[in-house]
Amino acid sequence: MSQTSTLSMPTQTSLIERIGKKIPDPIVIFMALFVITALMSVMMGGHTFSSIGADGSPVDYAIKNMMTDDNVRWIFDNAILQNWLAFGNGVLGIILIAVLGVGIAEESGLLGTLIKKAGSHINERFLPLLLVFLGIMSSVASDAGYLILVPLAGMLYAGIGKNPLIGMAAAFAGVSAGFSANLIPATPIDAIMGNNAQLFAETQGVPFTDAAGTALNAPTMNYYFLAASVFVLGVVGAWVTRQFITPRLEKMSYIIPEDMDLSDFRVKPEEERGMKMAGVGAIVAALAIAGLCMGPLAAFTNDQGRVITPYMNNMVLLIVLFFVITGVFYGAAVGKFKSVSCVVKAMVKQMNTMGYILVLTFFSYQFLALLGASGLGTYVTYLGASGLQALGLDSVPVLLLVGFVIVTATINLLVGGLTSKWMLLGPIFIPMLYQVNPTMTPEVISAAFRIADSSTNIITPMMSYAGVILAFMRKYKPEMTIGDQISIMMPYSIAFMIIWTTMLIGFFSFGIPMGF
Helix, strand or coil: CCEECCCCCCCCCCHHHHHHCCCCCHHHHHHHHHHHHHHHHHHHCCCEEEEECCCCCEEEEECCCCCCHHHHHHHHHHCCHHHHHCHHHHHHHHHHHHHHHHHHHHHHCHHHHHHHHHHHHCCHHHHHHHHHHHHHHHHHHCCHHHHHHHHHHHHHHHHCCCCHHHHHHHHHHHHHHCCCCCCCCCCHHHHHHHHHHHHHHHCCCCCCECCCCCECCHHHCCHHHHHHHHHHHHHHHHHHHHHHHHHHHCCCCCEECCCCCCCCCCCCHHHHHHHHHHHHHHHHHHHHHHHHHHCCCCCEECCCCCEECHHHHCHHHHHHHHHHHHHHHHHHHHCCCCCHHHHHHHHHHHHCCCHHHHHHHHHHHHHHHHHHHHCHHHHHHHHHHHHHHCCCCCCCHHHHHHHHHHHHHHHHHHCCCHHHHHHHHHHHHHHHHHHHCCCCCHHHHHHHHHHHHHHCHHHCCCCCCHHHHHHHHCCCCCCCCHHHHHHHHHHHHHHHHHHHHHHHHHHHHCCCCCCC
16 A cells, blocks of 8 residues: 555645646657647748858758658658667667666665665755755766666655655756756766867857966866856755745655555664675675776777777766665675576566656657757757847847847757757857957856756756656656646756856856866
């Protein structure tokens, strides 16, 4: 029998909640968007437009009619493999393998025991700050924050008798809305943003320097700003959780799944014994991962002179390996895993919960692939860029910077993908804004873009993991809708956007170095 909290939904709902409840399930949304995109491609097929390329020369684009014989064959030929299983470099596989690894640790009982110990040692007041901070920092591990931290945050709050959605919201805000901030310099996303910014600037006659004329280092040109952002966003996220999220969600009903026994919050002797063995497993896992990172997965320079870091590219797999090894050690010690078949059963049980995500990703990835192939996604970004150019704020560069943030954030609600938007907007705005005011240098524009792209991730169904997070939340509240999720996350998005943009304006106005 599932456990249910005694608190009920509030009788008065906000406007956002009322609107949100009318939003269909994400699967239905993506089905409809696929049809709408196909029809739009028919109506606009052949329409051309031009934008500035990385080298400063015009690049012509054309919208394709995706209902021609050739393009319909393309849809069917790629529907299963390229546009679903391999979409986003195999993001579906990453989701599934992460669930397998964490599932072993969960089924063994390790995560439950960790939650009990954490709940008895961590002051509840500091949990939101900790979860937002860990979420922000998890961006160095690619998708691990979405797939590992958010579910664990729910379990942690359930373990201390609080609505699990509170912890999941705080973690999701850190992982996604604070995506660009980090204390670790030169992460993969830093390299992508910085190297392309340098290309956009130098090929169009814009010096790749800060306002003082000091040469920028592409991967670390935003480091000071992003490192400071970790602490600012952590505090802001914790404040939003305490002031807005907790008061609302602690009045909301939720369930505890039947297979999650949190009735006894004491750590039993056999669980203490298991924790000691899990510690041994953690050492074994750490040594194995270190051996891989210094051996087959060590960094190297390829034939083109680029530094390749296989261990960073496989961070999710390495984290999964850690969970598997520690989970197996714990499960064996407490008698949960008596044979390899027990471990297999644990993995199968986790896969049985993935049906919704499989259906969701099939339709969402089909839509995103069609949006990209038709050219309509590029066209939406082009319209946003054109609108910002038409604002005519040449004499007020700060407002132009704010306008860039707002337009980019709006585009992000409709078109996901940080890199694709940067490849279209960067070549336009790095030279344009520099001409408006030479103090608006490449690292400033890059920081503004990253703020806009990150802050609205948590309030759009277009973000790759929005439906996945919804599936996690439905574990505790089955009737949860995407509108409910957006309503919960809206205060984080607004607060992050305002505070982060204000912080950028401060750096820009007072000439504080953005990085090194």
